[in-house]
Amino acid sequence: MAPRLNPLTTLTAAAAVLVITTAASSWAVSLTVAGGAALLAGVTGTARRVLLAAGVILAPFWLSLLLMHGLFFPEGRTVLASWGPARITAEGLGFAVDMGLRTSAFVLVLLLFSFSVRVPELVAALAxxxxxxxxxxxxxxxxxxxxxxxxxxxxxxxxxxxxxxxxxxxxxxxxxxxxxxxxxxxxxxxxxxxxxxxxxxxRGFRRTGPRTTYTQVRDSRAQRGFRILAVLLAVAAVAVRIAASLPGGGQA
Amino acid sequence: MSQPSLTLPTPGQRAGRNRRLLEILGAAAIAGTFIYLVLTQPADITGGLGSVSALVALGGFLLGAVLLIVGVLPTLPTSTVVLIPVALVLNIVLGQLMGTSGLPFYLDAIGTVLIAVLAGPAAGAATGALSSIVWSFINPTVLPFAAGAALIGFLAGTAARYGLFRRFYLAPVAGFVTGIVAGVVSAPIAAFVFGGTSGAGTGAIVSAFRAMGDTLLAAITKQALISDPMDKAIVFTIAALLVYALPRRTTFQFPFVRRYNVLAGKEPAKRNA
Incomplete structure (x- = not known):
């Protein structure tokens, strides 16, 4: 299924999903996207590699986030427990979970793309x-x-x-x-x-102008349409987010 | 070394001007993004996820990196282009080798600095940005740091151009200064896109500053100012040692090395192209 798609289509889809996830900035969306990416990895048969690589990257990151924001979050108001200078606050934990989930979605989606794309096809498509x-x-x-x-x-x-x-x-x-x-x-x-x-x-590596390639990359009108739609959706998500932040007293 | 070919048309002046424009736009995108992030940082991050800041950081820095790559890559001679993949792998492999030596640094820019010294600031910047993009196929979290990596390559090349690699004691100094700049530029990415740093050591330092009541961006910037300059000083030293360990015949093949007299010592009498 995945190899039949044009690499540009999967790349655009991954980028659009990431932009929308970042713009939405809600833990529910991040969790859904991360779960969806893991599920899709299972369907395409790359689950083991994707999850292993993601685990290696994300485990220390989560640990660091939870320690950093869980224990020290000066802006936190709701103190759950404290000893010495360290205070566990609800806001700190929430912030750590929000950021951790968003990064998990980021890592899983990009790894799913890079582990399912065929590099020669991607190079031909980029040309x-x-x-x-x-x-x-x-x-x-x-x-x-x-x-x-x-x-x-x-x-x-x-x-x-x-x-x-x-x-x-x-x-x-x-x-x-x-x-x-x-x-x-x-x-x-x-x-x-x-x-x-x-x-x-x-062999004329530096010559400019059109080149022929031995790799034929499939493309279709439906995929082209989907790519434009994905870009438009991502732009719309960013526009909505920026518009929502404007009336809030110049808060970016 | 690539002699202009007899059969292929050489790109015109207009193409050159367009590429220069791309380079300038790329640098402007990176600089503009950084200034925006520093000016708007307060309140944002703790109030919510800092979504707009994250979008701006990701979009602006990545756009700048891609523009730099598209602008610089076609202007590089083939001898430099084929070295870039080698440098990217060296970034990763040598980083791992240093990891096994048990020293507490990441040293993931040795290849980038090596290219910058041999081929100049533009090649260094393109290599740094490409390094992050290609590396993100294995570890996506390095992708947003492409602009910082490009900056390291650019500064290393500039240092080489003005002769800082001619004296062995000046290379670490140049690395130290580069580390300060790179750390300050990369900190907003760590703060707004990831909300912190990966790794226990850096996390502990950030936590210490947070415990004193710093904002997240301030804490991460201070952490970067502690680890990055030292790290880059070591990276520049290693790159300098490697360059001087290479035979003259190889290093003087690079036009940048010859034109700006980057390395100490004389050009070999007979050039082997």
């Missing part, structure tokens, strides 16, 4: 948008390079260990070990990049 081709190159290249570079770092480490590198306890020792791994890694990567640049230049 249609007349974004510079270098942007597509950087995006695709980074996502493909990451595992290669990680593997290379591992190889460098093994090579240095076979030459007697032992990571000791002291900070100086650790820094020395980091240097012994970083310098060969960066040197090799910069060298490779130089070779790649010459190859790309020889």
């Amino acid at each position: 249609v948008l007349r974004l510079p081709p270098q942007f597509g190159y950087v995006l695709a290249s980074t996502l493909m390079l990451a595992p290669i570079i990680a593997a290379r770092l591992e190889k460098v480490r093994q090579a240095q260990e076979s030459r007697g590198l032992v990571v000791g306890k002291g900070i100086g020792n650790r820094l020395g070990a980091a240097r012994l791994q970083m310098v060969p890694l960066v040197l090799g990567l910069v060298h490779d990049a130089g070779i790649r640049a010459q190859a790309l230049d020889a």
